[in-house]
Amino acid sequence: MLENVRVVMVETTHPGNIGAAARAMKTMGLADLRLVSPAVYPSAEATARASGAGDVLSAARVCADLDEALEGATLVIGTSARQRRIPWPCLTPRQLSAQLQREPESTRIAVLFGREDRGLTNDELRRCNLHVTVPANPDYGVLNVASAVQLIAYELRLALVGEDADLPEARARREAMPLPEMFWDEPPASNQAVAGFLDHLEQVMTESGFLNPEQPGQVMTRMRRLFLRARPDKMEISILRGTLVAIQKHAARQAADTPRDDEPGTRQR
């Protein structure tokens, strides 16, 4: 159904935003871009910002007015930073996603994005069936127009294609390794503490001869994955580090052939 979705950018001022929007669209599988009276188009800046989405950009259709841009659309969605005087049915992007999942395949969707400085006019918003407002910082909710395209396109993709249609690896991992709920009685270790432990572990594994630094293979990668996935707490890392220190001290003592002070039974385990 993504082929039934059109992005309409109204009187965009900066050509870079048009290119960035084309790229955002393509990353989410959208291809139909219409530009109502863009200030500058085509433009080298738009092409540069489009990156690998030059095909979407060059296929964009410049329209003289909104009527031409909305040709054939049956569900028109206006993006708006805030509610105007007369409230309109207004959804969050997630609610829009839920709504679109109920739409028949025949629905022809057009999403309108307004000018960089002042969005869509009231007249333009009144051409819309629905408005969508991105939840944002009340102190500064002004998304860049291409960022807004990215975000809405992402929600449209989730609604119309699904969350992980393209992530078979992720799905396989999830089945194989569900992440546990975490309830800690100790504060979690910092990432640095875990990294420090892993370096220490590698040292001990190397010193022990288990790990050949000339041919390390994937051993440490697997260790990192294990310990990072487990998200150890501070106490656990402290215990692990203490264990490594003890192993090294023990080896040093053995090498020096000094008498051992850790005779069985003399130390608390």
Next chain:
Amino acid sequence: MLENVRVVMVETTHPGNIGAAARAMKTMGLADLRLVSPAVYPSAEATARASGAGDVLSAARVCADLDEALEGATLVIGTSARQRRIPWPCLTPRQLSAQLQREPESTRIAVLFGREDRGLTNDELRRCNLHVTVPANPDYGVLNVASAVQLIAYELRLALVGEDADLPEARARREAMPLPEMFWDEPPASNQAVAGFLDHLEQVMTESGFLNPEQPGQVMTRMRRLFLRARPDKMEISILRGTLVAIQKHAARQAADTPRDDEPGTRQR
């Protein structure tokens, strides 16, 4: 909890992307930006692209290495376009959102964003507890780094603040006017057909003297909202248009004082 979230950009090449990321962060209520060895910072281009988020940009901390950038973090999330050789626990942004809702308040989150051309290195990805991959077009899934920041920040906001904390109007509307499920036995009218009807309606309301074009008030806005919300089908619009035509013809005949051809009982209703 948003104040416990840090964005870490690693070896960003284009200063414009740093500014755009700062803006994306601020729109979602994030403020803690760390830059590992940026190619150019500070920069006028970054400042321009940051727009109203100059405070986030100028407070960004430049770090010599990843260790400094991850200082104190207890949950490190790496953004990655694809799975590497050794699979890591990998979530979609939405799954990440669900995961973060289960985190204790004390969790210190760092989200890593890699280089424009090649993302994060395997070593960097192996510093992460989790990887997150945005569902994307399998033929072109390369999001701009600032767009990725926008999208992840949006999901973090949804997870940690909630969907419509800042949309009281939307919530009020939703309670007042739940959108119905739509089952059509007729194809939906196009937006243009509805707009054409509304123009026609306005004309008839004006001709009728109901609507004073000098003082239209909010009448047509309310009509637009009504008909767009209702999402009429083609048949309904056809009937409405026919009605308006009939009203106008009737008025014209009355004005001309011609004999009526629509005597009661002679026409099918």
